[in-house]
Amino acid sequence: xxxxxxxxxxxxNVGRAFIHLVGEKSGLCRERYGxxxxxxxxxxxxxxxxxxxxxxxxxxAGLPASELAKHPAWKPGLHLDxxxxxxNPGVLVECTPTNLHTGQPxxxxxxxxxxxxxxVAAASKGALVVNFKGLNAFARKQGxxxxxxxxxxxxxxxxxxxxFSLAGTEILRIEGILTGVTNYILTRMEESFSFQEALxxxxxxGIAEPDPSLDVDGWDSAxxxxxxxxxxxGMSFSLKDIRREGIRNVTPEDIQKxxxxxxxxxxxxxxxxxxxxxxxxxxxxxxxxxxxxFSVSGTNKGIVFFTDTMxxxxxxxxxxxxxxxxxxxxxxxxxxxxxxxxxxx
Amino acid sequence: xxxxxxxxxxxxNVGRAFIHLVGEKSGLCRERYGxxxxxxxxxxxxxxxxxxxxxxxxxxAGLPASELAKHPAWKPGLHLDxxxxxxNPGVLVECTPTNLHTGQPxxxxxxxxxxxxxxVAAASKGALVVNFKGLNAFARKQGxxxxxxxxxxxxxxxxxxxxFSLAGTEILRIEGILTGVTNYILTRMEESFSFQEALxxxxxxGIAEPDPSLDVDGWDSAxxxxxxxxxxxGMSFSLKDIRREGIRNVTPEDIQKxxxxxxxxxxxxxxxxxxxxxxxxxxxxxxxxxxxxFSVSGTNKGIVFFTDTMxxxxxxxxxxxxxxxxxxxxxxxxxxxxxxxxxxx
Numbered sequence: 001x002x003x004x005x006x007x008x009x010x011x012x013n014v015g016r017a018f019i020h021l022v023g024e025k026s027g028l029c030r031e032r033y034g035x036x037x038x039x040x041x042x043x044x045x046x047x048x049x050x051x052x053x054x055x056x057x058x059x060x061a062g063l064p065a066s067e068l069a070k071h072p073a074w075k076p077g078l079h080l081d082x083x084x085x086x087x088n089p090g091v092l093v094e095c096t097p098t099n100l101h102t103g104q105p106x107x108x109x110x111x112x113x114x115x116x117x118x119x120v121a122a123a124s125k126g127a128l129v130v131n132f133k134g135l136n137a138f139a140r141k142q143g144x145x146x147x148x149x150x151x152x153x154x155x156x157x158x159x160x161x162x163x164f165s166l167a168g169t170e171i172l173r174i175e176g177i178l179t180g181v182t183n184y185i186l187t188r189m190e191e192s193f194s195f196q197e198a199l200x201x202x203x204x205x206g207i208a209e210p211d212p213s214l215d216v217d218g219w220d221s222a223x224x225x226x227x228x229x230x231x232x233x234g235m236s237f238s239l240k241d242i243r244r245e246g247i248r249n250v251t252p253e254d255i256q257k258x259x260x261x262x263x264x265x266x267x268x269x270x271x272x273x274x275x276x277x278x279x280x281x282x283x284x285x286x287x288x289x290x291x292x293x294f295s296v297s298g299t300n301k302g303i304v305f306f307t308d309t310m311x312x313x314x315x316x317x318x319x320x321x322x323x324x325x326x327x328x329x330x331x332x333x334x335x336x337x338x339x340x341x342x343x344x345x
Numbered sequence: 346x347x348x349x350x351x352x353x354x355x356x357x358n359v360g361r362a363f364i365h366l367v368g369e370k371s372g373l374c375r376e377r378y379g380x381x382x383x384x385x386x387x388x389x390x391x392x393x394x395x396x397x398x399x400x401x402x403x404x405x406a407g408l409p410a411s412e413l414a415k416h417p418a419w420k421p422g423l424h425l426d427x428x429x430x431x432x433n434p435g436v437l438v439e440c441t442p443t444n445l446h447t448g449q450p451x452x453x454x455x456x457x458x459x460x461x462x463x464x465v466a467a468a469s470k471g472a473l474v475v476n477f478k479g480l481n482a483f484a485r486k487q488g489x490x491x492x493x494x495x496x497x498x499x500x501x502x503x504x505x506x507x508x509f510s511l512a513g514t515e516i517l518r519i520e521g522i523l524t525g526v527t528n529y530i531l532t533r534m535e536e537s538f539s540f541q542e543a544l545x546x547x548x549x550x551g552i553a554e555p556d557p558s559l560d561v562d563g564w565d566s567a568x569x570x571x572x573x574x575x576x577x578x579g580m581s582f583s584l585k586d587i588r589r590e591g592i593r594n595v596t597p598e599d600i601q602k603x604x605x606x607x608x609x610x611x612x613x614x615x616x617x618x619x620x621x622x623x624x625x626x627x628x629x630x631x632x633x634x635x636x637x638x639f640s641v642s643g644t645n646k647g648i649v650f651f652t653d654t655m656x657x658x659x660x661x662x663x664x665x666x667x668x669x670x671x672x673x674x675x676x677x678x679x680x681x682x683x684x685x686x687x688x689x690x
Binding site for chain 1: 366374378509510514637640649652660664668672678679
C-alpha cells in the first residue's frame, strides 16, 4: 500500500467536492490501485485544517463557512510552507480561483510545492497559462509530476487522449467546445432565450459565475486550448497569441440564421498546425450537422483531434460540475502513482 | 535512447501496414519518445525475415507475396523460438488471423514471448478472448506488459479511456458500436441497399472479409466488449457468456421502421454492471437521435462509458483500416516504454 499525502489549496465548490470525493473513493483507491489517500491539510486564505494525523474528509467537506474556525484542526493563519516542511511529499491539489493574468495564487502554491518535490494536480488554470514551459520544466527537473486535467476540461478527457491514446500520431488540428457555460447559453438561445436571459438562468443554476466574463468572453476556452495545444502538440502559445471571441454579442438573429441553414452556432476553440504558422483561436462558428460536435449541447463539452494515422478521434461528455472536476483531479493523482495500466484482475 | 526490439508475427494487411508505419515513424519515436525502433524479425507461417541487423521496413513492407522468398533476409521455416532465443527482449507484435475458439496461432506466440519476458502488443483477438485472465496474470508474473488496443477497436481509444482517463471512477455501463464492417452495412441499408448488396460492396472495397461471418454474426463485437469489460471493469466474461446477435437477418423493413421513428438501427455491444448479475451482449438496437452514437455511420466506431463521478464520456472515430490498427499497435509500444506523460516540451 502506497501512502499518498494530499494537501488541498482552496475550499470553493471544487475544493469541497474534492474533499468529499476523497472520502467516498478512499476504499476504491486502496483496493484497486494500492493507494492510501491521506488528506493532510486543507488551506484557505485565512488559515487551514492541519493536524498530526490525516483529516477526516467527511468531517470537513460539509462544514458551513461560519463553522470552519470552530473545528479542532483549524489553524488560523496557517501557511502552505508550514505544512510542506512537516509532511512527506505527496500531491498538492490546487483549487484556488483562476487568475489568467497573474497566475496567482496558484503560481506561488505550485512553485513552492515543486521546490519541495511534491507532485501537483491543478484544477486552476492561471499558473500554467502564465508559465507553462517554466513550470513543466521545473517539475521535470525536480523529478515530479505536474498534472492539470482538472484545468483542461476536467472530466472530459483531453490531455490523456492527446498524450496517451494518440501517442505516435501527429495531431494536425484540434477543435473543441471547451466551456460548458457558453455552450449552455448558446443552447438556451437556440431555444429562444436572449443572451441576458440565458446568462441569468445559468447564474441562478450555479452554472455561470456572478462575474461571468472569464467564460462568456472566451478566456476560459482560450486558456484550455492553450494548455491542450502546448501539451499535446509541443506548442508555446501564450494567451496573447490566441485570437479570442466571446458570446456577449450573439443575437437571436445570429442563432436563427445558423438554424435556418441547418447549422448550430458554437464557441469553438481551435488549433491548427498545418499552416506555415501554427494558430490557436476561439471563435463563434456555425457548424454543420455532420460536424462531430454538432449535437454537443447544454453544459456538455467535446473535442476533436485530427491526426495523421488514426484519423479523427472525438471525445464528448464528462460532467461539467465540481464533482466532475474533483474526479479529474483524483484521476490525475491515481495516474501519478500507478506503475502499470494492466486490467483490474 | 532506448532500443526497442520488435518481432512481428503475421504479414497480412495489418502486419504490412505496421512494417510501413515503423519506417514512417522511426524518426518521430526517436525524437519525441527517445525510443529506437528496431524491427528484428517478421514471421509468416512458412518462414520469415531475420538477419543480424535490424530489417529495413521500407525494403519489406511493399514486397509482393511472390518476391518474399527472394529477399536476402528470408529464412524458410524460421520459427519464433529461433528468434526469441537470439534477440534481447522487446515487443512481440501479434498480427496473425483471429481464431476466437482456439485462440491460435496467437496464443502460442504470445505465450512463448511472455515466457522469454517479451512485452506483447496484439492486434489479433483470439488468444486474449480464449485466455484473458491467464495471459494477463502470466504477463504480470513475468513483469512485462501485455497490451491489446489493436484488438479492442484499434484506433478508437477504448481501453486507454477506461483504464487511464476514467481512473478512479466506477464504470457502470458501456455501449459501443465496435465493428466497422457491420456499421458500414447498416448505414448502406439506410441508403436503400439490401443486406447482400451492402455486404458485396463492403467486400469489393476490402472493408469486409471474403468470409464475413466473424463480423456480420456479431463475433467481432462480442470479442471486443469482452476484452473491454474484462479490462476496465474487472469482469471475467467468456465468449459463451455474451448473448450475441448479428445483422444477417436485418430487412429493409426493419431499417425503414427505425427510420420512421426517427431512430437508427445499430449493432450495439453492451455491458451493464448495475444489475445483480453483470451482463454483456451484442444486439441490434434502434437508437434515438439523442443517443451519443446516433450519428456514428459508415465504418466509424464509437463507445460510451457511463460512470459514477464523471458522467457519460463518449469516444467516436478512429480510422477503421489497417493503418489505424497499426497506429494502435505503435501507440501501445510507445506507452509500454515511456516513463512519464509530461507534455512534449
